[in-house]
Amino acid sequence: MPNDLQALTARLSSAGFISAEEEAHELLACAAGDEERLHSLVERRLTGEPLAWIIGHVSFCGLEIRVDPGVYVPRWQSEPLARRAVERLPMAGAAIDLCTGTGAIARTLATARPGARVVASDIDERAVACAAANGVEVYRGDLFAPLPRTLEGRVDVIVGVVPYVPTPALPLLQRDTFTFESALAYDGGPDGTEILRRVLSGSPRFLRQGGALLLELGGAQEGALGDDLARFGYVDVTVLEDQDGDVRGIEATRAR
Numbered sequence: 001m002p003n004d005l006q007a008l009t010a011r012l013s014s015a016g017f018i019s020a021e022e023e024a025h026e027l028l029a030c031a032a033g034d035e036e037r038l039h040s041l042v043e044r045r046l047t048g049e050p051l052a053w054i055i056g057h058v059s060f061c062g063l064e065i066r067v068d069p070g071v072y073v074p075r076w077q078s079e080p081l082a083r084r085a086v087e088r089l090p091m092a093g094a095a096i097d098l099c100t101g102t103g104a105i106a107r108t109l110a111t112a113r114p115g116a117r118v119v120a121s122d123i124d125e126r127a128v129a130c131a132a133a134n135g136v137e138v139y140r141g142d143l144f145a146p147l148p149r150t151l152e153g154r155v156d157v158i159v160g161v162v163p164y165v166p167t168p169a170l171p172l173l174q175r176d177t178f179t180f181e182s183a184l185a186y187d188g189g190p191d192g193t194e195i196l197r198r199v200l201s202g203s204p205r206f207l208r209q210g211g212a213l214l215l216e217l218g219g220a221q222e223g224a225l226g227d228d229l230a231r232f233g234y235v236d237v238t239v240l241e242d243q244d245g246d247v248r249g250i251e252a253t254r255a256r
């Protein structure tokens, strides 16, 4: 097993890993000079297991977030949504992070707004345990169901990276995603909007008037949600795009 950076980089690169040198750095740091451990870490990585599960953490919005095996790995593509949610959260406000996974977005909000109350929910017990280990006030259950009723009508920001991949598109996800990660993190129903629509209908109960709803989504889903956004009283709907002009999310405000 190669134990120097150059050799490990070459091994990972020849196995098809695009960020081979970066990953080699991380694996060597995690092994901390223990060759047997390095061997086991590299073997796991060569099976395609997510790097974050192997080294136990990932960077998100400049924070080190613990990632337990089995829990969705927060993506850098979600960082702009988290940062926008911070901008909409008053210093002593209240926020909900739905489908929190590791709790990365909730942690980002709580770190930037230490005076705010930030709560989160997830249906998966491994995610709930991981988010709690990341210092998040997290509740286990379906979307809004487990959240404290005392927050009803008082929340400034609801943010979510909820499952939004259309069920027929699940087999098109990367091979490693499908092998290691649970469909629970991705499956958004026939057109991907099933959970998004449930969030739109459930949010007005918790959001204060003028509060913000920020959701990650893709493709043409923002158009498909137009009627629901109007029906549930959202205004100032903005489509959030990435640098390539691809739709990444929506931001909407609960009408006053």
Ligand SMILES: C[S@@+](CC[C@H](N)C(=O)[O-])C[C@H]1O[C@@H](n2cnc3c(N)ncnc32)[C@H](O)[C@@H]1O
Pocket: 072, 073, 074, 075, 078, 098, 099, 100, 101, 102, 103, 104, 105, 121, 122, 123, 124, 127, 141, 142, 143, 160, 161, 162, 163, 184, 185, 186
């Ligand atoms: C795409 S992952 C996003 C995790 C996290 N928001 C992030 O960006 O890193 C979706 C998460 O939703 C959770 N989930 C799926 N269905 C849910 C439901 N009905 N209620 C609450 N959480 C759910 C999954 O367990 C998973 O952790």
